[in-house]
Amino acid sequence: MTRGRKQSVTRRIPPENLEAEKALLGCMLLDQSAFDRAMESVRKEYFSAPSHRSIFEAMAKLSDSIRKCDLVTLTNELDMTGTLDTAGGVEYLSQIIETTPTAAHVDEYIRIVRDRYILRSLIENATEIINEASGEPDEVDAVLDRAERRIFAISEDKAAQDVVQIGPLVREAVNRIETNQPTGVTGVPTGFTDLDVKTTGFQPSNLIIIASRPSMGKTAFACNIALNLLSMKPPPGILIFSLEMSKEDLVQRMLCAEAKVNLMKVRQGLISDRERGELIMAGARLADAPIFIDDSANLNVFEVRARARRIKAKENIGLIIIDYLQLMRGRDKRYDNRQHEISEISAALKALAKELKVPVVAISQLSRAPEQRGENKRPELADLRESGAIEQDADLVLLLFREEFYKPDDAEVKGKAEIRIAKQRNGPTGTIPLVFLSEYTRFENATSRSP
Structure with a gap:
């Protein structure tokens, strides 16, 4: 037969x-x-x-x-x-x-x-x-x-796109302007007030890079953005490719950040009844959240795009997070050098954002250059690791820095963090202060703003 x-x-x-x-x-x-x-x-x-x-x-x-x-x-x-x-x-x-x-x-x-x-x-x-x-x-x-x-x-x-006359684009832009809420945020809000004011949110079709040296809290910051989005009515779908951390560890982190319970105590099994109750309530809030996690290791850009396309076809995905860029592979195993491969990856992620019309957040490592700067170890745009193509392809580059990491005994900098807008294609640059609650792996606004 x-x-x-x-x-x-x-x-x-x-x-x-x-x-x-x-x-x-x-x-x-x-x-x-x-x-x-x-x-x-x-x-x-x-x-x-x-x-x-x-x-x-x-x-x-x-x-x-x-x-x-x-x-x-x-x-x-x-x-x-x-x-x-x-x-x-x-x-x-x-x-x-x-x-x-x-x-x-x-x-x-x-x-x-x-x-x-x-x-x-x-x-x-x-x-x-x-x-x-x-x-x-x-x-x-x-x-x-x-x-x-x-x-x-x-x-x-x-899917190749044709050249279009400006008329339909103008009508679409006017419609977006008319439907925008008077908050100054036209894209996906991060929940970090000053960052949203300067960026107007993460815009559809944009590639956003969140970069820092290790242990600064890149993953925690991206997860905080995902958690902050859950306050929207209705919240957009969030797709997370966790190439470094298992989905179990990632969810445990998010649960502790949401409940404000010490992550280390949870790992050691030393939580109190009150903390257990906070975790249960946080779990109830997260259980039905439209957050989708893929922790497959060693994915190449083709696999990420194919999987993102499939999920987007079924769910209302409004944000894609990739943790992290340097753990991805290019399509081919044969490259002249790693820079060439990273260039292809960053270009493919930008193409993914444009195709699906959602912001794509890619977490990225920085080179060791900040460690060699003496007293001021704040990262620079040129520190993006392995390829200038990342800087070129990105619409927005955010550099995360915590001086506390280098000065653990200095009470003056304890809990202080900052996110620097090092590049923004359609907006200003600048530095936004944040608070980092290390025991919860949670970032918060440094100051509350009056409405």
């Missing part, structure tokens, strides 16, 4: 529409704007017929050399490259023009040709996946990874 079903699938004619391919080429020969439109969004691979691929390739060469494309120049280009016969000859080129009365429907022809290509790609890749899976491979995870990569590459092609 299975074998017969396989044969019936492989014997089917691949999805194609030769008339649409022919009409698209005709539009390109008839009208310069149609030609330009197709050159922006069509590739040679989209055409099923070898003759049509040859014709389009010759058109692309004419375009690259800034030469006009018409029947004469196209025929000459095909003849010069020895592909005129493959393209069907002069007679077929003339027929293409004669059977295309107008270029008015070029966008529809582009859509049809591209959709058929995507279907063919799905069939081709699905066949490869079946063949690879049927071969009893040793590394099943590697097969799954390659399968996801293939499908993702096709979906990326389908």
Whole structure:
């Protein structure tokens, strides 16, 4: 039964529409704007017929050399490259023009040709996946990874965005302005008042970097933002990729921060009845929270994007947190250097934010440079570890610093923290004071502001 079903699938004619391919080429020969439109969004691979691929390739060469494309120049280009016969000859080129009365429907022809290509790609890749899976491979995870990569590459092609006229964007912007609450916060609020005032919240499609040296509280700060969001009505969904900490440890931290119970006492089993009650109440508040945690280790950027896309399709995800960037892998295991790999990762995270239209918060390590600065060890933007591409791709860079870490016996700095806006693409920089309650791994506003 299975074998017969396989044969019936492989014997089917691949999805194609030769008339649409022919009409698209005709539009390109008839009208310069149609030609330009197709050159922006069509590739040679989209055409099923070898003759049509040859014709389009010759058109692309004419375009690259800034030469006009018409029947004469196209025929000459095909003849010069020895592909005129493959393209069907002069007679077929003339027929293409004669059977295309107008270029008015070029966008529809582009859509049809591209959709058929995507279907063919799905069939081709699905066949490869079946063949690879049927071969009893040793590394099943590697097969799954390659399968996801293939499908993702096709979906990326389908999701390519066109240039749009400004009108719809203006209407969308005006609608956002009209619906904004008079709080000064237009994005996802962090719950840290002064930070929200300076940033207007974490904006959709933005990549936000939270960076510091180890043990400053990067994870705690990101978790505090997630907990603060739960006060919204309704709260947005929050997706956390915890590449360093297990989901059990992460939830325990969040529970103690929410309940304001000493984390070390919880780990040692030394909590009082009152503290136990606080934890139970905090657990009740968090139990139904729209927080989703993936603690898979050693994820690559492709896996993160694929998983984020799947969760976003099912849940109202409003914020993605990745802890932390340097623990991610690129798509390929072969890179010239680590900087190249980190560059790809940061670019992919920015692309993820744009695709899903949610802020993506990536926690990042800093280099050792602050340790070598003598008395003032405050981090600088240049300290972002392993790649300047992180700084380039990020819309917002927040540098976390606690002087108490370097001066544990100094009562003057005990419990004091600061978050520095080192870069903000659409707003000011500056430093915001915070309070760090180390026993609860919890950050709070340094001062309360009157409404």
